Amino acid sequence: MAMNNSILIIGYPKSGKSTFIAQFFTRIKKRKSSIKLAKIPENIKAITDTVKRLSMGEEPTTTSADENVELLLHINVDGENADLVCPDYGGEQVNNITDLMEINEHWHNLLNSYDRWFLFIRAHEITPEYDLSISSYEEIIKEKSTVLKVPGLSEQSKFIELLQSLLHIKNKGLKKQVVTPTLSIILTCWDELKNKAKPVQVLQEKLPMLLHFVESIWEKKSFEIYGLSAQEFSLNTPEAKEKYQNELPENFGYMIDPTGKKDKDITKIVKASLQL
Ligand SMILES: Nc1nc2c(ncn2[C@@H]2O[C@H](COP(=O)(O)OP(=O)(O)OP(=O)(O)O)[C@@H](O)[C@H]2O)c(=O)[nH]1
Numbered sequence: 001m002a003m004n005n006s007i008l009i010i011g012y013p014k015s016g017k018s019t020f021i022a023q024f025f026t027r028i029k030k031r032k033s034s035i036k037l038a039k040i041p042e043n044i045k046a047i048t049d050t051v052k053r054l055s056m057g058e059e060p061t062t063t064s065a066d067e068n069v070e071l072l073l074h075i076n077v078d079g080e081n082a083d084l085v086c087p088d089y090g091g092e093q094v095n096n097i098t099d100l101m102e103i104n105e106h107w108h109n110l111l112n113s114y115d116r117w118f119l120f121i122r123a124h125e126i127t128p129e130y131d132l133s134i135s136s137y138e139e140i141i142k143e144k145s146t147v148l149k150v151p152g153l154s155e156q157s158k159f160i161e162l163l164q165s166l167l168h169i170k171n172k173g174l175k176k177q178v179v180t181p182t183l184s185i186i187l188t189c190w191d192e193l194k195n196k197a198k199p200v201q202v203l204q205e206k207l208p209m210l211l212h213f214v215e216s217i218w219e220k221k222s223f224e225i226y227g228l229s230a231q232e233f234s235l236n237t238p239e240a241k242e243k244y245q246n247e248l249p250e251n252f253g254y255m256i257d258p259t260g261k262k263d264k265d266i267t268k269i270v271k272a273s274l275q276l
């Protein structure tokens with residue numbers, strides 16, 4: 001069966017989903033991107049609030065847990081038309097998948113109708129894992145109690161378990177390496193990172209087990225790793241807010257391609273995914 005161009009953004013709360021979707025749309029609407037709009041979208045309710053907030057220099061608000069909205073865009077990529085569907089939802093729903101092992105009917109439908117997955121990871125918030133080969137058990141416990149922010153599952157196992165559960169629904173990954181869905185791991189809020197290595201190196205440093213898992217489950221040509229700063233900087237100071245109001249949101253944001261090259265055109269992340 002042919003692959004579709006629907007992109008499913010998978011991300012825990014506050015991983016930057018709504019900001020990216022809004023910035024993506026604003027870029028293509030203002031023609032500041034390599035992707036073009038083929039047709040005016042019928043309904044942009046999914047992102048109106050976030051687009052408006054950003055234009056006032058305000059941070060987006062959390063999408064409520066029970067909210068499910070979809071943005072359907074008819075786009076043109078290098079002369080070829082494609083329909084792009086991006087759902088936005090409260091990231092709490094992803095928490096439920098790993099915390100409660102709950103995949104409801106809505107998520108079953110999402111997983112079965114989207115062939116391109118974007119996994120959003122806010123890399124700066126990930127505590128580096130411990131090297132089990134050099135630390136004694138006591139040291140790990142001592143360190144864990146002071147450093148690890150998230151109780152329960154370690155962040156690495158949480159992401160691995162999430163991908164395993166999602167693949168299970170799609171009935172993929174057990175016997176053969178995965179080709180569809182393709183997977184783009186997007187390290188969001190890249191501006192927050194101190195170490196500006198290549199995206200794959202950041203993932204190796206922060207979540208080595210996850211990288212290993214993905215490399216062994218997905219076919220090499222079906223996954224890639226990008227950096228993304230859809231907002232470019234935090235909007236928590238009056239100066240930052242003013243900059244946004246004066247210079248307009250579509251002039252901010254950048255992505256880092258797998259080779260480590262920075263590009264202002266964040267829509268290229270979508271373009272690259274459509275070519276996987
Ligand atoms: N510094 C920085 N902050 C960002 C960036 N992108 C998003 N943020 C901030 O991160 C926070 C979360 O962004 P959202 O886009 O609301 O995240 P979300 O994944 O939609 O969150 P939920 O709706 O709760 O699931 C907001 O305060 C944003 O302003 C970025 O590129 N850089």
Ligand SMILES: [Mg+2]
Nearest residue numbers: 017018062063
């Ligand atoms: Mg949101």
